[in-house]
Structures are given as C-alpha cells and as structure tokens.
Amino acid sequence: MSEANNNTIIIDGKEIPFTEGQTIMDAALAADIYIPHLCHRPGLKPHGSCKLCTVEVNGRSASACTLPAASGQEVSNNTEALTEVRKTITQMLFVEGNHFCPSCEKTGDCTLQAVAYHLDMLDGHFPQFYPKREVDASHESIVLDRDRCIMCELCVRASREVDGKDVFAITGRGVDAKLIVNSASGKLADTDITTDDLAAHICPVGAILIKEHGYETPIGRRTFDLHTIAEPGLEPVILRKGKHADEH
C-alpha cells in the first residue's frame, strides 16, 4: 500500500488501478469496466441499495458502489451466476412497480430498461404486484409518477447534496415504502424544485419527468435504442438526455 503502483485490484482477471478513497465501482468506471448499477451516480454519495452492482470480492458478495477498493482484491463481475442474480433483482424491480414501457415517456432512455436489456431479461418471472401509487402532476413543469419509482434515492441525494433543497425523501418500509415530497401539502408544486435542479433530471426511470418534452426524440432513436448501457462514457449522455436543449 505504500507504493502507488501497488494500488491495483483485479476485476475478472484484469488488473486495474485505483486511488485511495475510490470504491470498486469508481475504479471500474474509471477503467471503462461496466458493473451494472441503478442507485449509483458518480458525484453523489453511494447508497448501496439496489444491489445490482453485487460482485464477488475474494469469494464474498459485496456492493461495488460502497466497498472501498483495496490492494489484493480479486473481483468477479461478469460471471454467469452474477448475471442471473442481477436479472432476478431486475425482475423484482419490474414486478414491484407499474412498469409499462410502451406507455412510458422515458422508454428508450430508461436505465432500468437498459439494464434489463443488458441482462437479457425477457419476462418478469414473478407475479405482478400492481401496486397503487399516487401521481403528482401539481407542478407546472415537473411530473412525479410514483408507479415507476424504484426507490433508488438518486433524486433524494441530488436534491440534498447538489441542489441544496431536500425536496424528496423515502418514507415507510418494505411494501409501504414510497417517495414523498417535502412540503406542507406533500405536493411538488409547493416545493422550490425547478427544472434547473439535478433532482429533476437524475431519475433513472420515468418517475420524475419534465413536462412537455417527453416525445422530442422519437422512440427508436433514443439513447438505449442506439447504445447498450455497458458502453463506457454513457453517464453524462444519460443525464443530458433528461435535460432539454433550451434549458441550462
């Protein structure tokens, strides 16, 4: 550890460097190695909740987004067994919400969908849960459709850590967990969120959308119609997609 050149880990047999303080996910992203993830976004505090980035580190399961990289780690990422586990997690995310891709404005730009494509998910496997969740369309330019929320807390962290506003939170546990809005009425219209905020654009699914811009790019020509999520360097593209050209 004393010498900089000792700072390497091995992912699927490939030696990659890391710097002190980086997680396995940070090191992998810097080396253009894709580890599937939904609740992680560089620049925000790691959350470790979606468990899609589960890897085997020296034979033990761990979340790549929260485990600090350390010399001597041998990480298995792209294995058949992990792909199956990740597919099962993704199937559960699909059946626990109301994910009707054909009717969702986010289709083609949705990270959940893209991860499912990456994992060759063809069906939901489990019985559909069909939860009843509230839509909040009160805000003039942002809509909150909880049917598609996967509780990743990216909006919660973006609002708190970057926007400095604390607009969102998750309340309840298990099947009662839901995304709530921090205003007296509980409505988005009564918060100070704006379309300039990171929280308005960071949603990996179609739960938080900017109104009136949903179909500017036709289905078939969207990010994941043209790219696979495993391609390096897509993070900024995904985020920019959520932001309309005439906004800043």
Add this chain to the structure above:
Amino acid sequence: MSTKKKVRVATTSLAGCFGCHMSFLDIDEAIVGLIEHVEFSRSPINDIKHCDPDCDIGLIEGGLCNAENVHVLKEFRESCKIIIAVGACAINGGVPAMRNHYTLKECLEEAYLDGIGVENPMIPNDVELPLLLSKVHPIHEVVHVDYYLPGCPPPAEAFLKVLTDLLEGKEPSLPKEILHYD
C-alpha cells in the same frame, strides 16, 4: 410436394390490440419460406375456431382481462407443446393492466356512464359478453409459458428469429439489437 409433416402453429390475441399479429405479418415475403415448414391451426389469420389437439407452437398475444381469455389460453396450453408469450401485454399485462389501478366498477362507470361524450349511458350486460376479471393478468400467472418474446410489438425479425430457431431445433434466442420492450 413434400411429405414431411409441417410444424403446426396456432395464434391468438387475448387482451391485446392485434398489433403483435400485424407485426408478425410484417415478415412480408419471408412468410413464403416459413409456410413451407409451418401450417396454421387456430388463428385470426385463417379464422379457424379451435386448436388442433396436436399443435406444436402456440403464440399468445395479450394478457387476461376476461373469462373467455382464460378459457382460450387453457385450450392453447392443452393443445400446444410450446407456448410463447408474445408482446408486452402477454408478459406483464401491458397497457390493459393499467386499469388495475382502479376497481372494475370505476372503469365501467368511467367508460359507459360518466365519460366525456357518452350517449345513452348504460353498462353493457348482455349474456354473450364474457365476464371481466377484476384485474388484468399476464398469461404466465395462469399457465406455464415456455418462451417470451417481448416488445410492443415485437419486431417482425424477432418473430422470424424465434420461429426459425424452434424449427431448427434450437433454443430460441433474441439478439440484443431486436430486444426491446417498447
């Protein structure tokens, strides 16, 4: 004429929009090659009303929204060696399942009594009409499904790929380029 027995395919649209069938027909001239190996049993394409008992492949479009859908699905499962769930609705209920957010009563009242532009408000109640299920369900919740073909609709190439794989005795697989849910 070849004496080799053709693979018998049945198709149906349950709580769907026939969009998957339209996409299937978009294989265009490839259907000429396909028909050399395949013959159709029950299907809206030929209007045959019941499955031959020894069908090889059943393509099911749409989910389950009424009692008749369930009967038809069970007939397909009993008659077909392989059942393929075709399209978003068969796989997760799709757009029809968006009514699951509401009670059946609320849906019927909105459609036939309170909706904008409704004339002669009256909820249909003819004995000929199949009874609606209280919720829409994907087909794998009622019968065993062998393979899934996602998409809304699945592209024509996806139909051709899966059927060709099966005809060649292979496990069907979809290349990533034609795997999509929308």
